[in-house]
Amino acid sequence: MRINFRLNGETITTEIEDSMRALDLLREDLGLTGTKEGCGEGECGACTIIVDGNAVNSCLMLAAELDGTSVETIEGLTGSDGKMHPVQRSFIDKGAVQCGFCIPGMIMSAKSLLDKNDSPSKEEIEAALEGNLCRCTGYVRIIEAVEDAASIIREDRK
Amino acid sequence: MTPLAEEKIREFNVVKKNTDKVDGKALVSGKPVYTDDFDARDELQVKLVRSPHAHATIKSIDASEALKIPGVVAVLTSDDLPRVCFTRAGQGYPEPSPYDTFVLDRRVRYVGEPVAIVAAETEKAATAAVKAVKVEYELLKAVLSMDDAMKPSAPTIHPEEEASGIFDAERNIAAHFEMEIGETEKILKDCDVTISRTYHANTQLHAMLEPHVSRSYLDPNNRLVIVSSTQVPFHARRILSRIFNIPISSIRVIKPRIGGGFGGKQALHTEQYVAAVTLATRRPARLIFTREEVSMATNIRHEMQYEVKIGASKDGKIRAISMDGVSNTGAYGEHALTTLMVSGSKTLPLYNKVEAVRFSGNVVYTNLPPAGAFRGYGAPQGLFALDCIVDELATELGLDPLTVKEMNSIREGESSPIFKLMGEGREGVEQIVRSCKLQECIDRGKELIGWEKRSKGMLPDSRRAKGYGCAIAMQGSGIAKIDMGAATIKMNEDGSFNLLIGATDIGTGSDTALAQIAAEVLHVTVDKIIVYSSDTDFTPFDTGAYASSTTYVSGNAVKAAAEKVRMQILQGASEILEEPLPNLELTLAEVHSKETGKTISYSDICTQLFYTFNQRQIGATGSFVGEESPIPFMATFAEVEVDMETGQIDLKKLVSVADCGTPINPVQALGQLEGGTMQGIGWALFENVMYSQTGRMLTTDFFTYKVPTRMDYGELICELAESYEPTGPYGAKSIAEIGIDSPIPAIANALYDATGIRLREAPFKSEKLLFEILSREV
Numbered sequence: 001m002r003i004n005f006r007l008n009g010e011t012i013t014t015e016i017e018d019s020m021r022a023l024d025l026l027r028e029d030l031g032l033t034g035t036k037e038g039c040g041e042g043e044c045g046a047c048t049i050i051v052d053g054n055a056v057n058s059c060l061m062l063a064a065e066l067d068g069t070s071v072e073t074i075e076g077l078t079g080s081d082g083k084m085h086p087v088q089r090s091f092i093d094k095g096a097v098q099c100g101f102c103i104p105g106m107i108m109s110a111k112s113l114l115d116k117n118d119s120p121s122k123e124e125i126e127a128a129l130e131g132n133l134c135r136c137t138g139y140v141r142i143i144e145a146v147e148d149a150a151s152i153i154r155e156d157r158k
Numbered sequence: 159m160t161p162l163a164e165e166k167i168r169e170f171n172v173v174k175k176n177t178d179k180v181d182g183k184a185l186v187s188g189k190p191v192y193t194d195d196f197d198a199r200d201e202l203q204v205k206l207v208r209s210p211h212a213h214a215t216i217k218s219i220d221a222s223e224a225l226k227i228p229g230v231v232a233v234l235t236s237d238d239l240p241r242v243c244f245t246r247a248g249q250g251y252p253e254p255s256p257y258d259t260f261v262l263d264r265r266v267r268y269v270g271e272p273v274a275i276v277a278a279e280t281e282k283a284a285t286a287a288v289k290a291v292k293v294e295y296e297l298l299k300a301v302l303s304m305d306d307a308m309k310p311s312a313p314t315i316h317p318e319e320e321a322s323g324i325f326d327a328e329r330n331i332a333a334h335f336e337m338e339i340g341e342t343e344k345i346l347k348d349c350d351v352t353i354s355r356t357y358h359a360n361t362q363l364h365a366m367l368e369p370h371v372s373r374s375y376l377d378p379n380n381r382l383v384i385v386s387s388t389q390v391p392f393h394a395r396r397i398l399s400r401i402f403n404i405p406i407s408s409i410r411v412i413k414p415r416i417g418g419g420f421g422g423k424q425a426l427h428t429e430q431y432v433a434a435v436t437l438a439t440r441r442p443a444r445l446i447f448t449r450e451e452v453s454m455a456t457n458i459r460h461e462m463q464y465e466v467k468i469g470a471s472k473d474g475k476i477r478a479i480s481m482d483g484v485s486n487t488g489a490y491g492e493h494a495l496t497t498l499m500v501s502g503s504k505t506l507p508l509y510n511k512v513e514a515v516r517f518s519g520n521v522v523y524t525n526l527p528p529a530g531a532f533r534g535y536g537a538p539q540g541l542f543a544l545d546c547i548v549d550e551l552a553t554e555l556g557l558d559p560l561t562v563k564e565m566n567s568i569r570e571g572e573s574s575p576i577f578k579l580m581g582e583g584r585e586g587v588e589q590i591v592r593s594c595k596l597q598e599c600i601d602r603g604k605e606l607i608g609w610e611k612r613s614k615g616m617l618p619d620s621r622r623a624k625g626y627g628c629a630i631a632m633q634g635s636g637i638a639k640i641d642m643g644a645a646t647i648k649m650n651e652d653g654s655f656n657l658l659i660g661a662t663d664i665g666t667g668s669d670t671a672l673a674q675i676a677a678e679v680l681h682v683t684v685d686k687i688i689v690y691s692s693d694t695d696f697t698p699f700d701t702g703a704y705a706s707s708t709t710y711v712s713g714n715a716v717k718a719a720a721e722k723v724r725m726q727i728l729q730g731a732s733e734i735l736e737e738p739l740p741n742l743e744l745t746l747a748e749v750h751s752k753e754t755g756k757t758i759s760y761s762d763i764c765t766q767l768f769y770t771f772n773q774r775q776i777g778a779t780g781s782f783v784g785e786e787s788p789i790p791f792m793a794t795f796a797e798v799e800v801d802m803e804t805g806q807i808d809l810k811k812l813v814s815v816a817d818c819g820t821p822i823n824p825v826q827a828l829g830q831l832e833g834g835t836m837q838g839i840g841w842a843l844f845e846n847v848m849y850s851q852t853g854r855m856l857t858t859d860f861f862t863y864k865v866p867t868r869m870d871y872g873e874l875i876c877e878l879a880e881s882y883e884p885t886g887p888y889g890a891k892s893i894a895e896i897g898i899d900s901p902i903p904a905i906a907n908a909l910y911d912a913t914g915i916r917l918r919e920a921p922f923k924s925e926k927l928l929f930e931i932l933s934r935e936v
Contacts (some may be wrong), residue, residue: 008352033195034188035507036417038367043860046367074188084186092182095825099665099834100185101367101417107186126868135365135418136665138832139868140876141825 003067008076023047025063026073034074034104037122038133045132048105049073055112056133074104077111086152087111087145094145098136106132110146118153120146167820167880168760172677173747173888176682176825181415181663191415193371193387194446201373202231204435204445205284207268207274207291208455212525212853213313216264216293224290229283232439233291233933234275237263241399243320246425247492247530250640250701252275254583256332256491258316261401266295267315267489268527269854270455278442278506300525301330302853304461304486304664306872307522315489315523324491325520331522332487337502337579340514344466345478349469351554357466358542358919359902362459362841363485363857364532367536367866368417369452374432375442378408381432381735389662390702397426398433398847410695419664420865421531424704425492427456453858457530458847460497460521461486464543466553466866474557476509476566481543482520485536490528493535494521495513497584501540503580504899507789508632509548509566510574517580524913525853533705534898535836537633538841542920545629545903546735550916554791559907560600560609560628567630570594577786582705585640589786592883593881593891595817596630599793603628604811606875607795614911622799622808625776625912629794631899634787635883635892636707643712643783644698649674649775650840651768653747655680655723659691661712666894667826668708672716674822675887679720680727682760689788698779706892707789709822711782713887718780726776730763784805788883788891794900796833796908797872805928807843809905810872816896817879820889826891831876834897839874840866846921 004013007030016025026049028041035058042060049058050072064123077085087110090096097103101114106129113120120128125146126139134142184191194652221233235674239262245255261271269584280285299313306312307330316327325334346352347866364679372386382404388394391411416423435443447456463921466497467480481502487494502517509515548566552559568574573590580586604610612626647660657676663669675686680686691697700712724744729750732739741753767774797811813837821827844864857863864870876897882889915930 007934032188033190033192036192036368037194038369041449041858041859041861044367044449066345076187078187088186089625091186092178095176095829097179097182097185098667098829099366099368099416099418100181101192103185104188130867130869133865133867134369135367135420135837135865136833137829138830138836138874138876140874141829143868145578 001062003064005066005068006070018064020063021059022061022063022066023058026058028120032073032075036101036104038101045107045109047104048108048132050108050112053112053115055109055119072109084110087114087149088150090145090149094141094148096137096141096145102134106134106142110149114150114153120149120150160358167882169300169886170678170802172674172684174820174823174824177670177823179667180568180673180689184242186708192368192417193373193414196884198375198442198480201442202277202279202439203281203284203433204443204804205276206272206431207276207288207293209269209271210271211266211295211297212302213298214295214299216266216273217296218294220292222893224276224287224900226436227283227287227290229279230276231279232277232288232435233287234438234536236260236264237811238438240401240403243322244400245492246580248393248424248702251396253904254381255493258324259490260320260900261434267526270527271489273433275434277439290721300853301534302525304484304522304524307524312334315525315915330523331520332491332523333498336518338516338610339575340480342480342516343513345514346467346469346480349477351471351551352469353417353469353551353554354465355547355550356463356465356918358463358551359461359539359542359548359765360920361529361847361864362532362845363453364420364422365863366418366422367419369447369449369454370423370669371446372428372432372476373442373444376436376440381408381410382436383410384429384433385414386429387416387423388413389419389664390706391662391692391694392660392699393702394426394429397430401430402433402437412693413662416662416664419703420533421535421704422457424531424702425457427538435884446563450858453794453863454855455528457492458527459532460499460529460539462539464540466547468547468551469872470551470555474555474565476512477515477844478512478517479506480507485519485521486524486529487521487525488526488528492528492530497536499582500873501536502635503576503586505540505544506898507511507570507576508630510568510572511566518721526849527855533802533837533895538838538899538902540630541899542902544607544904549907563630564600568594569596582637582640587786591789592885593883594790594791594821595879595881596791596793598879599791599815599817600630602877602879603793603813605813607797607811609795617750621803623912624799626907627796627904627911629903629907630894631792631794633706633787633892633896633899634789636784636787637705638787641701641705641711643700643715644779645712645716645721646698646777646779647723648775649723649764651761651765654686654688657687657716658697659712659716660697661708662703662792664703664708666708666830667823671709671826672713675713675716676720679717680745680889692741693795706895709890710788710886710892710921711784713890714782715780716781717887719778722778722780723776726778727760729764730767730776731758734758734763734766760815781878786885788885790816790818790891790893792896792900794904797909798851798905798912800927802931805924805931807909807922807924807927809839809843812839812874812901814897814900815877815879816893817881818893819881819883821878822888822890827878828876830893832899834895835874835876836866838898838901839871842905842921844870844921848924859910875936
């Protein structure tokens with residue numbers, strides 16, 4: 001079948017198999033390998049993308065469901081001028097990245113939260129990231145990074 | 159003798175700074191960096207047919223239906239492969255693990271063991287083919303617990319003639335070790351108080367987020383190239399050479415970015431299968447495991463049980479300790495002997511003032527998934543037993559447990575005869591503890607948890623009970639006289655340097671820390687160091703990322719290489735400036751004459767040496783093997799609340815303070831400590847591996863195997879108590895493993911403090927605790 005959707009601001013029209021997962025469309029057909037597969041069962045969050053503003057597990061979503069939506073992936077966060085999104089910058093600054101495999105999904109969940117709420121409490125951040133497992137860090141610096149990004153975003157809006 | 163030099167703690171230009179991760183921007187931008195982010199033209203997709211039985215011989219395999227499926231290219235069975243016995247364990251050579259494994263065998267020894275290799279044009283065809291391969295088994299009696307392994311009625315799991323290095327195959331004992339210093343039993347009898355307890359640590363899954371994955375292809379000269387998510391590229395090359403009888407020179411192993419390892423990628427899990435397909439078909443091949451395969455068919459942690467005896471005088475002086483253990487290595491003996499030895503050698507020296515100490519154990523085969531390397535490598539299992547029995551001894555003596563731990567534990571300048579007696583798989587090395595801030599770790603931890611002001615007992619809701627516990631821990635920094643790391647540095651004409659290292663950054667940040675060490679020696683900023691790790695064609699040898707070795711072993715190698723390059727830069731400058739060497743010094747990316755004030759930049763030196771003057775390449779290789787394995791130390795404190803009506807355990811706060819010498823990159827070092835601690839908390843409270851009655855692992859996904867999220871535990875505070883290790887690069891020792899050692903005993907001790915109930919089997923499940931609460935009330 002043929003689907004149309006917005007991907008990181010660009011219009012995509014593509015032929016897909018009905019049973020294809022959104023994750024495979026991104027990684028295999030479109031070559032956007034930033035979105036990771038950790039479990040394939042919607043438990044780890046490594047494949048998180050943003051669809052119409054909401055963070056979703058792309059391994060549980062059919063590519064067909066993307067038709068007519070607006071999709072953001074990790075590749076869309078860095079501006080054409082190379083400027084990183086505040087969440088990306090804060091993850092580096094706060095030492096929140098170890099192996100990095102969970103990070104694209106973690107960053108997309110954080111961005112989805114901050115797009116809706118630029119002043120989240122620590123508890124709101126923890127809840128928003130609960131679906132994203134990290135096996136390396138202990139989460140301490142990840143939470144700090146999201147708090148830091150929120151303050152930068154608030155500052156930028158002033 | 160190197161001095162014990164606290165005064166050496168000092169400021170540096172680059173080291174001890176929170177430098178950004180050298181690959182940080184790529185990682186947060188989702189750039190293709192991991193093995194599965196690349197693809198090759200014309201690549202075959204590989205899947206494995208796996209055994210549904212825990213123990214069976216294979217009577218026949220019929221692949222005819224599978225081969226009829228469109229797109230299926232090959233089905234390989236044991237008949238198609240060389241019958242070479244090896245160990246998948248990535249260890250120094252010769253390996254201390256038994257050779258008890260074939261790529262494919264005619265016998266299966268656990269549920270999930272590969273039986274046949276399928277290669278197809280698409281994953282879909284490969285998956286269909288896996289289901290279509292018909293395997294006829296003859297079932298054998300299975301050994302599904304380590305208690306049963308050595309019983310006379312138990313079947314022999316490794317009867318194969320080709321195996322070597324098994325301690326006693328007939329009795330299913332993969333490895334055995336024993337040692338004694340002094341007359342332990344005699345002194346135990348003579349003590350004012352002697353107690354004996356048994357502790358049991360269950361297994362744990364690595365659960366790294368990136369599944370095991372590798373790809374293979376033949377390069378234009380028909381050399382076998384393997385791209386793999388491995389912690390041990392050089393060991394992988396050597397082992398593949400042995401299995402397939404092809405020269406090491408005809409194999410290249412490339413390690414791209416690794417998505418977490420924790421020991422789970424310190425063995426060959428995928429490489430041999432893609433290599434078999436590429437060698438058979440001459441085509442590129444890719445194999446990536448599903449989460450279920452990662453969980454049930456790679457390696458897990460060694461389950462261990464220790465019977466411990468400890469004796470002390472009334473004043474709390476520990477006089478003798480005896481530990482007698484059994485460890486479950488599952489179907490294969492990867493890391494069997496060494497994890498057993500580490501559970502003693504990286505715990506017992508903590509209590510170095512004893513008059514006698516004994517340690518012994520058997521590592522047994524069972525028909526469960528093979529155990530292997532896992533962060534801590536036996537030390538956490540041993541420490542659970544050792545720290546808790548010291549805690550129980552203190553209670554028995556009516557003394558404060560922390561006081562007993564403090565008065566009996568090792569300090570700077572001291573030693574233990576165990577260092578010499580117990581190495582990894584063989585004798586260790588004599589060493590004194592040149593740097594130890596254990597007391598500082600304890601003192602700071604006490605402050606952070608509020609140890610002096612703590613109040614235990616029932617909370618005002620008269621439902622929840624509060625308690626506090628502590629544990630002290632040690633680890634090592636590499637395997638002395640075995641682990642070797644090397645680094646090559648070459649200079650470019652813009653004043654930058656390529657740092658080529660065999661060391662394998664598996665997420666620890668070692669690429670960054672090693673770049674910082676090079677930058678410090680060479681007087682440049684970190685951005686002038688271009689790191690490349692690890693590729694067996696282009697980087698020098700390194701044993702790999704394990705045994706807490708990279709900062710210490712590979713770091714010292716980088717420092718050695720950089721110091722040679724530094725001399726060459728000075729020499730070049732001396733020739734160009736026509737100034738004697740003693741006049742010259744390095745300033746930031748420049749050489750400066752103290753006498754004449756003349757200055758020349760690195761880029762000018764290298765440009766002249768490349769193109770116009772005394773032409774040559776500045777570059778050097780350095781290597782390092784530890785003469786000793788400096789010990790990081792740690793103190794951990796836990797605060798728990800237990801709901802006495804449900805048994806629910808709430809970890810309110812956990813504090814770990816560690817001494818890792820100079821933290822080369824403090825934020826990264828803390829990250830290692832926090833991450834290790836979190837894995838320890840998970841193992842203590844949530845991570846519970848379960849099997850069916852036929853030995854199939856049931857907890858193979860993140861729904862059934864609970865990896866903690868941030869919501870699952872309370873406050874986590876990690877800090878570093880800085881010391882200076884005279885043998886380390888700029889005073890550094892290790893930090894990657896130690897964090898996982900102590901949460902189990904600290905939480906066990908806190909649970910006892912809260913409830914008066916001593917749990918001696920980890921993980922500590924709420925239902926188990928409730929059962930104990932209820933049975934006490936009866």
